[in-house]
Amino acid sequence: MQKRPRIGVLYSRVRVEEKWIFAAMERRGIDYERLDDREIFFDLDHPEYWLQFDAILERSISYTNGLYALRILNAWGIPTVNKASVAEACGDKLTTSAALNRAGIPQPRNLMAFTPESALEAIETLGYPVVLKPVVGSWGRLLAKINDRDAAEAVLEHKATLGSYQHSVFYIQEYIEKPDRDIRAIVIGDERCGAISAITAMYRKSPHWITNTARGAEGELCPLNPELEEICVKAGQAVGGGVLAVDVIEHPQRGYLVNEINHTMEFHTVQPLSGIDIGDKIVEYVVQVARKHRR
Amino acid sequence: MNTVECPECSAEISLDASVEAGEIIVCPECGVDLEVISLAPLAVELAPMEEEDWGE
Numbered sequence: 009m010q011k012r013p014r015i016g017v018l019y020s021r022v023r024v025e026e027k028w029i030f031a032a033m034e035r036r037g038i039d040y041e042r043l044d045d046r047e048i049f050f051d052l053d054h055p056e057y058w059l060q061f062d063a064i065l066e067r068s069i070s071y072t073n074g075l076y077a078l079r080i081l082n083a084w085g086i087p088t089v090n091k092a093s094v095a096e097a098c099g100d101k102l103t104t105s106a107a108l109n110r111a112g113i114p115q116p117r118n119l120m121a122f123t124p125e126s127a128l129e130a131i132e133t134l135g136y137p138v139v140l141k142p143v144v145g146s147w148g149r150l151l152a153k154i155n156d157r158d159a160a161e162a163v164l165e166h167k168a169t170l171g172s173y174q175h176s177v178f179y180i181q182e183y184i185e186k187p188d189r190d191i192r193a194i195v196i197g198d199e200r201c202g203a204i205s206a207i208t209a210m211y212r213k214s215p216h217w218i219t220n221t222a223r224g225a226e227g228e229l230c231p232l233n234p235e236l237e238e239i240c241v242k243a244g245q246a247v248g249g250g251v252l253a254v255d256v257i258e259h260p261q262r263g264y265l266v267n268e269i270n271h272t273m274e275f276h277t278v279q280p281l282s283g284i285d286i287g288d289k290i291v292e293y294v295v296q297v298a299r300k301h302r303r
Numbered sequence: 304m305n306t307v308e309c310p311e312c313s314a315e316i317s318l319d320a321s322v323e324a325g326e327i328i329v330c331p332e333c334g335v336d337l338e339v340i341s342l343a344p345l346a347v348e349l350a351p352m353e354e355e356d357w358g359e
Contacts, residue, residue: 021338021350022325030323044325071356146358172355253359270359 028287090250198249
């Protein structure tokens, strides 16, 4: 009989998603351990404790903590969901855009500059309005819709003066007049474990231009169609696959555009909407990764 | 009875029997986020403030 794989779940706080993941682990009788990222440490010369795990699911709420943990674990050869390279590609919006660009995936126009002056010049090649986003950030925080030159000058100066050095990497995105919604698709799989596929999707509806559910957008089931599925799967492949949430904008003329990809996604809205146990799907995939590693 | 006192407003909060260590709850009286830091004995403290790199 094949020995049960041992799984670690790295987390920061028990959100409803973690409760669903833990419940799925227990239902499936999986040998797993909860690893609070505030309590762990790594000794690079002594990976023994960590080598007991056949795979580790990373659910840290801090991008930085999760990314560095994944880098160390992958350096030791421990499989993780997601891989460090996937977290690198998804956690930084500019890196995501570059990966999508390389793969030829349709996305909004994105520009980058390092000084307020060159950022202003870049913005004016697009025309107003534009959107300024921090390269690292989530839940719709610190997004700015810039409607004119006055606003651009003010926000660029504020970012350069008040923000950390990272806020002077100016990520400038064209503003898209989308319907009062965007689409979030859940994509699971990679080359390690069979096919990658989009398993469900929802609209995130809001009259505000920011359509994150963390900012009050409401979910509504979005039926998957072949075109949506294809772009989401290709986007997932472009960043290396795994467990992902692909955010898509519907452009009135250009069709589906991939806006962002999340590598430690929340699914408290889409799971009850879709009736699909996404927590269980994640666990099923992590176990596949672990079993593959054991062979 | 699974009750704790809110460290912010002293309200008495009843917790579900399925509450887990590490879970975030919201004080129904003052709205502050609380983290369940222990189940036996049941204890909560103010949850960490959101950091710039938190998210999905």
